[in-house]
Amino acid sequence: MKKILLGLGCSVAISLTGSSAFAQQTITLIAYGGLFQERYTKTVIEPFQAANPGITVSYFALPSSGQMLGTLRAQKAAPQSDVAILDVTVSKAGTDEGIFEKLDEKSVPNIADLRPEARFPDVAGVGVTFDNFDIIYNSDLKTPPKSLKDLASPELKGKVSFSGMPDIIGLSAVIVMDNKDGGPGLAGRFDKGITAMEGIAPNILTWEPQPEVYPIIISGQAMAGIGWNARSQLNAKLSNGKLKAVIPSEGTVFQINTINLVANTPPARSEVAKKFINYALSAETQKRFSEDMFYAPTNAKVQLEPSAAEKTALMQMDKVVPVDWIALAKIRDAMMDQWRRRVVPASR
Amino acid sequence: MSAVALSANSPKNAGRVQPMAIALLLPITIVSLVGFVAPVANLLVLSFQKAEGTGALLGGFTTETWTTVLQDMFYLHLILNSIATSLVITVLTLVTSYPIALYLHRSRGSWRNVLLVLVISPLLLSAVVRTYGWIAILSDQGVVNRTLMFFGMTSPIRLVFNMTGVVIGLTEILMPYMILALLAGFGHLDRQAEEAALTLGATPFTVFRRIILPLSLPGIALGSLLCFVLAVSSFITPKLLGGGRVFLLATEIYDQAIVSLNWPVAATLSGVILIIFGTALLFYTRLLKSVM
Numbered sequence: 316m317k318k319i320l321l322g323l324g325c326s327v328a329i330s331l332t333g334s335s336a337f338a339q340q341t342i343t344l345i346a347y348g349g350l351f352q353e354r355y356t357k358t359v360i361e362p363f364q365a366a367n368p369g370i371t372v373s374y375f376a377l378p379s380s381g382q383m384l385g386t387l388r389a390q391k392a393a394p395q396s397d398v399a400i401l402d403v404t405v406s407k408a409g410t411d412e413g414i415f416e417k418l419d420e421k422s423v424p425n426i427a428d429l430r431p432e433a434r435f436p437d438v439a440g441v442g443v444t445f446d447n448f449d450i451i452y453n454s455d456l457k458t459p460p461k462s463l464k465d466l467a468s469p470e471l472k473g474k475v476s477f478s479g480m481p482d483i484i485g486l487s488a489v490i491v492m493d494n495k496d497g498g499p500g501l502a503g504r505f506d507k508g509i510t511a512m513e514g515i516a517p518n519i520l521t522w523e524p525q526p527e528v529y530p531i532i533i534s535g536q537a538m539a540g541i542g543w544n545a546r547s548q549l550n551a552k553l554s555n556g557k558l559k560a561v562i563p564s565e566g567t568v569f570q571i572n573t574i575n576l577v578a579n580t581p582p583a584r585s586e587v588a589k590k591f592i593n594y595a596l597s598a599e600t601q602k603r604f605s606e607d608m609f610y611a612p613t614n615a616k617v618q619l620e621p622s623a624a625e626k627t628a629l630m631q632m633d634k635v636v637p638v639d640w641i642a643l644a645k646i647r648d649a650m651m652d653q654w655r656r657r658v659v660p661a662s663r
Numbered sequence: 664m665s666a667v668a669l670s671a672n673s674p675k676n677a678g679r680v681q682p683m684a685i686a687l688l689l690p691i692t693i694v695s696l697v698g699f700v701a702p703v704a705n706l707l708v709l710s711f712q713k714a715e716g717t718g719a720l721l722g723g724f725t726t727e728t729w730t731t732v733l734q735d736m737f738y739l740h741l742i743l744n745s746i747a748t749s750l751v752i753t754v755l756t757l758v759t760s761y762p763i764a765l766y767l768h769r770s771r772g773s774w775r776n777v778l779l780v781l782v783i784s785p786l787l788l789s790a791v792v793r794t795y796g797w798i799a800i801l802s803d804q805g806v807v808n809r810t811l812m813f814f815g816m817t818s819p820i821r822l823v824f825n826m827t828g829v830v831i832g833l834t835e836i837l838m839p840y841m842i843l844a845l846l847a848g849f850g851h852l853d854r855q856a857e858e859a860a861l862t863l864g865a866t867p868f869t870v871f872r873r874i875i876l877p878l879s880l881p882g883i884a885l886g887s888l889l890c891f892v893l894a895v896s897s898f899i900t901p902k903l904l905g906g907g908r909v910f911l912l913a914t915e916i917y918d919q920a921i922v923s924l925n926w927p928v929a930a931t932l933s934g935v936i937l938i939i940f941g942t943a944l945l946f947y948t949r950l951l952k953s954v955m
Binding site for chain 1: 715716718719720721737802803806818821822825857905906907908910918920921922923924925939
């Protein structure tokens with residue numbers, strides 16, 4: 316009798332432990348902080364948790380993709396994070412180091428609905444958001460800039476600010492101006508873009524707008540600059556129109572954030588992570604996030620409300636200059652050298 | 664000499680002292696090994712690894728990064744610029760802190776305590792907050808430029824987002840460290856020696872040059888070493904006040920590690936900083952020996 320009771324007790328204990336573990340699955344998402352965290356939590360994580368009561372998504376925020384990769388490198392032996400949202404070039408580095416596991420349509424069915432630009436043969440992750448850069452300006456400005464070259468106007472002397480190279484904003488502006496001027500492109504290390512940037516450099520207030528470029532322009536410390544579309548549109552809304560954003564006449568480029576599955580996590584966590592990634596890539600989720608924060612969706616089936624669609628680059632695809640970010644990463648040092656020698660001295 | 668020291672020095676207890684000394688040193692040795700030596704060793708190993716253009720670390724062993732860093736004119740200029748800027752900041756910090764420290768040293772009673780708290784209080788505030796404060800003060804619409812324009816200046820002077828801003832900000836941020844180091848080194852100052860010199864006809868300037876200054880050299884050496892090391896390694900103030908126009912070792916390490924993802928270059932530059940620190944420490948030790 317004692318043995319029967321003991322066995323019964325054990326099996327109850329085991330089943331309770333098991334069900335409790337199942338009921339409390341927690342995965343960790345590592346992604347950008349600030350407005351991204353706030354909006355992503357509201358439009359993606361909370362609805363996911365509501366639809367899956369047994370799952371909790373813990374958000375670990377870091378300011379940049381580079382810092383995320385650093386954290387993931389440190390955790391490589393025993394990963395604490397399960398999903399990472401970061402820039403495609405950083406995803407490529409993580410892929411090459413075996414930090415991320417390749418996602419496919421079998422484990423994440425919604426990948427089948429993604430635009431071709433969101434899928435990369437040599438990258439483990441897939442595109443989850445597209446963003447593009449805009450010219451941003453304070454609405455008090457008498458002559459609003461329409462092109463990147465307008466940022467060289469004498470009216471804007473000492474009143475222009477954006478993140479210089481090696482930041483991707485400065486890099487993107489160089490690429491677009493090089494393309495507009497019929498430049499040599501990747502093969503010529505975007506030399507004409509560097510030359511065009513030399514013209515804007517004397518107007519620069521700071522190449523390091525901190526904490527972000529948007530409040531600096533809203534406050535009038537700088538009057539114009541370059542910012543990411545999603546954050547620009549949201550800041551335009553939050554500042555009641557004090558900040559304006561427009562795609563430059565020269566064009567823009569897509570910055571691609573990828574969603575990645577961290578490799579070597581326990582199988583149970585990995586399955587939940589795939590479920591979350593599939594949810595994040597679904598048309599319904601992407602529509603909700605895009606309409607809230609104006610990132611362009613990567614799911615081709617998303618039909619945005621016109622008011623939201625016109626605030627993304629989707630309505631002006633002809634202005635998007637194609638960029639091979641992976642190939643570009645390999646010549647970034649050489650471009651950086653030109654930036655230091657030619658552009659920065661022109662801004663002193 | 665304390666009783667503990669006396670008993671430790673006696674031949675009878677010599678055998679017992681060694682295990683005790685080892686036991687006392689063990690915790691800090693472990694902390695130092697785990698928290699300093701191991702990460703630095705890891706950093707040096709990283710500096711000899713290969714990296715892809717995308718930033719991916721490929722392992723292996725190469726001296727290419729060290730060769731590039733030590734031969735590239737940009738990096739050589741960066742190293743010299745960092746040393747020169749840090750020396751200028753150290754000298755300015757010394758010049759501005761010395762009178763305050765001397766006054767504090769000679770103050771007595773509760774007034775001295777009030778002044779000491781005032782000197783230390785900036786350390787209670789984050790350097791980031793103080794740096795943002797300097798942006799507000801030195802910007803085109805800041806207090807300084809507004810005052811100058813009130814008195815007839817036609818356009819604002821650029822005091823921030825350049826080297827001027829970095830020097831002003833870091834000098835202020837390092838002043839409390841310099842003052843505390845000077846106060847710690849003022850122990851040899853003797854008021855009676857100064858009075859004797861004055862009695863013998865020396866001018867106040869001669870007293871300062873021949874008595875006060877030589878006696879305060881240990882404090883000057885300590886404060887200068889501390890501020891130089893802090894200036895070379897400071898990152899957030901040059902990043903915020905330099906506006907992307909000032910290239911220093913610490914900001915370059917950040918860009919290489921976080922933006923360009925080139926960890927081997929970042930690790931190599933960190934190694935260079937360690938060499939600079941080692942040289943500064945050697946120089947300080949020699950200087951101290953010559954003045955003591």
